Amino acid sequence: MMLAVLFLVAAPYPQALAERVVGTALRDGVAYSRLQDLTDSVGPRLSGSAGAEAAVAWALRKFQEDGVPAHTEPATVPHWVRGEERAELLPAKGVAALKLAVTAFGGSPGTPSEGIEGDVVEVHTLDEVQALGAGAKGKIVFFNHAMSTASGKTGYGAFVDLRTHGPAEAAKAGAAAAFVRSLATASFRSPHTGTTDFAEGAPRVPAAALSTEDADLFHRLLVRGAQVRVRLWLGCKTLPDVQSANVVAEVRGREKPEEVVLLGAHLDSWDLAQGAIDDGAGAVIVMEAARLAAQLRPPPRRTIRVVLFMNEENGLAGGKAYAKAHEAEAPHHVAALESDSGAGGPLGIVLRAGGDGKALLAPWLAPLKTVGAARFVDGEAGGADLSPLGPLQVPFVSVRQDTAHYFDIHHSAADTFDKVDRDDISRTAAAVSWVAVSLAEMEGTLVRPPPTPPRRRGPPDQPQPAASPPPSAVQQRR
Amino acid sequence: MMLAVLFLVAAPYPQALAERVVGTALRDGVAYSRLQDLTDSVGPRLSGSAGAEAAVAWALRKFQEDGVPAHTEPATVPHWVRGEERAELLPAKGVAALKLAVTAFGGSPGTPSEGIEGDVVEVHTLDEVQALGAGAKGKIVFFNHAMSTASGKTGYGAFVDLRTHGPAEAAKAGAAAAFVRSLATASFRSPHTGTTDFAEGAPRVPAAALSTEDADLFHRLLVRGAQVRVRLWLGCKTLPDVQSANVVAEVRGREKPEEVVLLGAHLDSWDLAQGAIDDGAGAVIVMEAARLAAQLRPPPRRTIRVVLFMNEENGLAGGKAYAKAHEAEAPHHVAALESDSGAGGPLGIVLRAGGDGKALLAPWLAPLKTVGAARFVDGEAGGADLSPLGPLQVPFVSVRQDTAHYFDIHHSAADTFDKVDRDDISRTAAAVSWVAVSLAEMEGTLVRPPPTPPRRRGPPDQPQPAASPPPSAVQQRR
Numbered sequence: 021m022m023l024a025v026l027f028l029v030a031a032p033y034p035q036a037l038a039e040r041v042v043g044t045a046l047r048d049g050v051a052y053s054r055l056q057d058l059t060d061s062v063g064p065r066l067s068g069s070a071g072a073e074a075a076v077a078w079a080l081r082k083f084q085e086d087g088v089p090a091h092t093e094p095a096t097v098p099h100w101v102r103g104e105e106r107a108e109l110l111p112a113k114g115v116a117a118l119k120l121a122v123t124a125f126g127g128s129p130g131t132p133s134e135g136i137e138g139d140v141v142e143v144h145t146l147d148e149v150q151a152l153g154a155g156a157k158g159k160i161v162f163f164n165h166a167m168s169t170a171s172g173k174t175g176y177g178a179f180v181d182l183r184t185h186g187p188a189e190a191a192k193a194g195a196a197a198a199f200v201r202s203l204a205t206a207s208f209r210s211p212h213t214g215t216t217d218f219a220e221g222a223p224r225v226p227a228a229a230l231s232t233e234d235a236d237l238f239h240r241l242l243v244r245g246a247q248v249r250v251r252l253w254l255g256c257k258t259l260p261d262v263q264s265a266n267v268v269a270e271v272r273g274r275e276k277p278e279e280v281v282l283l284g285a286h287l288d289s290w291d292l293a294q295g296a297i298d299d300g301a302g303a304v305i306v307m308e309a310a311r312l313a314a315q316l317r318p319p320p321r322r323t324i325r326v327v328l329f330m331n332e333e334n335g336l337a338g339g340k341a342y343a344k345a346h347e348a349e350a351p352h353h354v355a356a357l358e359s360d361s362g363a364g365g366p367l368g369i370v371l372r373a374g375g376d377g378k379a380l381l382a383p384w385l386a387p388l389k390t391v392g393a394a395r396f397v398d399g400e401a402g403g404a405d406l407s408p409l410g411p412l413q414v415p416f417v418s419v420r421q422d423t424a425h426y427f428d429i430h431h432s433a434a435d436t437f438d439k440v441d442r443d444d445i446s447r448t449a450a451a452v453s454w455v456a457v458s459l460a461e462m463e464g465t466l467v468r469p470p471p472t473p474p475r476r477r478g479p480p481d482q483p484q485p486a487a488s489p490p491p492s493a494v495q496q497r498r
Numbered sequence: 499m500m501l502a503v504l505f506l507v508a509a510p511y512p513q514a515l516a517e518r519v520v521g522t523a524l525r526d527g528v529a530y531s532r533l534q535d536l537t538d539s540v541g542p543r544l545s546g547s548a549g550a551e552a553a554v555a556w557a558l559r560k561f562q563e564d565g566v567p568a569h570t571e572p573a574t575v576p577h578w579v580r581g582e583e584r585a586e587l588l589p590a591k592g593v594a595a596l597k598l599a600v601t602a603f604g605g606s607p608g609t610p611s612e613g614i615e616g617d618v619v620e621v622h623t624l625d626e627v628q629a630l631g632a633g634a635k636g637k638i639v640f641f642n643h644a645m646s647t648a649s650g651k652t653g654y655g656a657f658v659d660l661r662t663h664g665p666a667e668a669a670k671a672g673a674a675a676a677f678v679r680s681l682a683t684a685s686f687r688s689p690h691t692g693t694t695d696f697a698e699g700a701p702r703v704p705a706a707a708l709s710t711e712d713a714d715l716f717h718r719l720l721v722r723g724a725q726v727r728v729r730l731w732l733g734c735k736t737l738p739d740v741q742s743a744n745v746v747a748e749v750r751g752r753e754k755p756e757e758v759v760l761l762g763a764h765l766d767s768w769d770l771a772q773g774a775i776d777d778g779a780g781a782v783i784v785m786e787a788a789r790l791a792a793q794l795r796p797p798p799r800r801t802i803r804v805v806l807f808m809n810e811e812n813g814l815a816g817g818k819a820y821a822k823a824h825e826a827e828a829p830h831h832v833a834a835l836e837s838d839s840g841a842g843g844p845l846g847i848v849l850r851a852g853g854d855g856k857a858l859l860a861p862w863l864a865p866l867k868t869v870g871a872a873r874f875v876d877g878e879a880g881g882a883d884l885s886p887l888g889p890l891q892v893p894f895v896s897v898r899q900d901t902a903h904y905f906d907i908h909h910s911a912a913d914t915f916d917k918v919d920r921d922d923i924s925r926t927a928a929a930v931s932w933v934a935v936s937l938a939e940m941e942g943t944l945v946r947p948p949p950t951p952p953r954r955r956g957p958p959d960q961p962q963p964a965a966s967p968p969p970s971a972v973q974q975r976r
């Protein structure tokens with residue numbers, strides 16, 4: 021026989037409030053239908069493109085439809101365009117000619133119109149490039165790696181530096197070009213783009229992702245001692261910067277309007293596809309929180325502010341511009357949540373706050389039982405667009421999502437609406453909305469954490485909520 | 499208590515023979531290493547291409563290395579070349595511009611250099627095209643379907659007619675071009691090519707596969723009443739026919755050399771990738787049977803003949819040429835086995851023979867227990883290249899394989915060596931080799947079946963061994 025003990029604890033919120041937020045998000049499925057509208061009617065929206073500007077107009081229109089006051093705030097963004105791109109493995113002894121599956125990295129310069137031809141040399145770390153010495157001269161440096169999972173030691177965070185910094189290292193070593201094996205957990209010859217960084221004035225080389233299949237082929241051939249010689253044509257280039265914008269929307273607080281619960285996601289996407297999971301999903305999820313909060317009578321105690329950032333993918337201009345413009349207001353940001361982990365279902369809540377933040381938030385989590393997220397989980401709270409707020413000690417809260425298949429399609433041409441499950445995204449929208457309302461409604465606020473430590477190297481690669489099971493290593497993403 | 503009854507039946511073969519065939523295939527893994535050589539050093543080998551001719555030379559060389567006498571037999575093949583290909587969804591009200599993921603079908607004409615532009619109209623059957631009447635005029639007819647499994651009612655066989663005959667129907671109706679949703683069980687924006695047929699002198703239109711994602715997008719937009727307008731550029735064309743060849747190799751029988759056990763696979767592949775599973779795998783599997791049979795002392799009672807057919811993918815010239823050249827010899831073909839279902843592991847044996855073929859073969863199956871195939875399973879024996887032998891009443895035997903993931907990459911740019919598992923292909927090579935030796939060694943021969951019925955429509959779409967579970971409908975493949 022077992023002894024059943026019933027604890028009756030009064031919830032710190034009216035049950036009807038939870039139903040109006042969580043229940044409505046699940047019933048309406050607005051995040052899902054709105055994501056279809058964004059992906060199909062706005063489409064790709066790389067910073068500086070017409071699509072990005074259309075996305076800004078779209079977001080303003082949608083906030084208006086939802087009765088949420090919104091405006092734009094300026095952000096000056098890079099304008100990189102892709103152009104044609106192709107590469108060929110050249111025939112050699114024991115090597116068949118093959119059209120390769122490649123895609124340029126954002127920020128890459130193009131090749132001359134006749135292309136670049138070179139022998140491929142394989143490396144696995146940034147240090148190995150330096151070890152090549154003169155052996156890198158005129159070569160195409162190929163960064164291979166063992167990414168096979170979303171997180172952990174074989175995850176995105178373990179290898180993303182090869183993409184962000186590898187081509188710059190190859191350029192410094194005198195290479196002619198650089199390939200990086202796609203940062204992908206699955207592939208049908210589908211290369212994954214992403215940004216690569218060259219320091220101002222430092223040498224640059226054309227740099228492209230190579231499909232995992234072609235990376236495997238290169239490796240097989242090189243192990244056999246064959247010559248791997250490639251011709252690469254990239255038509256990409258960087259045009260003058262463009263004046264663009266974050267979209268900022270607010271549901272003003274009834275008692276403490278100056279205290280802000282910030283919800284962020286990014287409106288820009290890569291250009292290869294519809295940007296459904298990265299980060300159309302995040303955008304519609306935080307928009308749903310605003311829509312639901314705007315329907316509450318009375319409105320929550322504090323202000324819920326939704327920022328759709330521009331240029332997360334290749335510059336972070338929007339995130340930086342927001343932090344700069346709102347620096348004086350930072351002490352009044354009582355919490356910030358970024359939604360940039362795709363459209364998977366919610367797994368739980370991650371906190372980065374001082375004191376015992378969990379004790380404060382825990383009594384509010386019961387309504388998340390129905391969506392499977394009524395618990396705290398390990399991981400890193402925050403996100404790339406929020407990273408400039410870390411030094412300002414803003415507490416971060418994340419709804420960790422299932423990202424098991426996120427890196428199958430992330431940054432690839434396969435990031436399309438069909439990959440999104442209505443139930444999953446609705447549950448995450450419900451969880452984010454309820455967490456936002458909780459943070460805006462609860463009596464106290466989270467204790468501010470110590471400032472975030474300085475970045476390891478290069479531009480801000482931000483921690484991300486990782487897939488189940490919890491990662492042993494800090495996850496980096498961009 | 500259970501009663502254990504032990505049947506001791508003398509096997510009709512020496513145990514050492516089974517070990518020399520099955521054991522060696524599993525230990526050596528030659529099918530796997532040879533497939534790597536074919537895919538990496540010969541690569542794509544579409545009929546008429548330099549790659550196809552290189553494959554013929556490669557096969558002759560490998561048979562020579564194996565001590566298996568081989569020669570070529572002529573086959574005149576089409577020479578279709580792909581060229582550049584791209585398509586764009588044009589912006590309209592509620593429709594974002596998007597670069598589409600398309601690939602031309604073999605046999606398609608190209609577009610004018612400025613492309614073809616038209617509104618998309620969706621159909622689901624060949625009959626629906628005729629029902630469009632004048633509504634098809636100048637349109638781009640889009641064949642959508644519900645393929646989601648390898649076999650059965652949502653399988654390849656259920657929808658392949660849309661690809662082989664849909665574009666011709668669209669052309670007859672006055673359409674400007676045709677798209678067919680990829681015949682695929684998975685996709686990362688990876689369109690699947692394949693052949694499409696236009697009757698001699700009948701109207702032709704440019705015809706391309708559309709990735710499943712883009713097909714879903716078209717469907718979503720059309721359901722909403724949006725205009726789906728596309729511009730399509732295809733650089734493909736058909737050049738004059740080319741003299742090519744089947745490669746025919748033989749291990750001559752010790753007692754009845756005139757009796758032939760025929761093993762077939764096709765050496766040609768599509769041009770988008772390495773042709774690893776379609777049908778490099780089949781080629782190296784039947785080559786392994788010849789290699790192992792050639793090592794037997796004494797050799798099997800009957801002749802084992804391996805034919806690597808040319809042009810299975812887009813014309814079947816090799817299969818037809820073989821049947822014609824060897825028609826007089828057909829009554830001495832005691833069995834024929836085609837290996838064209840990828841590199842998956844073996845599931846069991848399928849027979850198409852008269853009388854009680856199973857009773858004859860069953861005592862020989864015990865050595866296949868170790869590879870999981872010591873049983874008869876339902877399905878269709880035969881294959882496209884063997885189909886011209888059906889009317890000549892040649893008994894067909896198949897080793898049915900696991901094809902659950904075959905149509906994920908079949909005919910796409912993702913058909914690359916990395917998709918092949920060494921253990922799976924070794925087990926299938928062992929099974930095919932042992933079945934071949936059994937058929938060549940057993941005392942009697944299979945009873946000849948009735949001739950195959952006439953084909954339903956168009957060129958030979960042949961039955962294939964289907965994935966587990968056994969299909970309810972006859973599977974068609976090409």
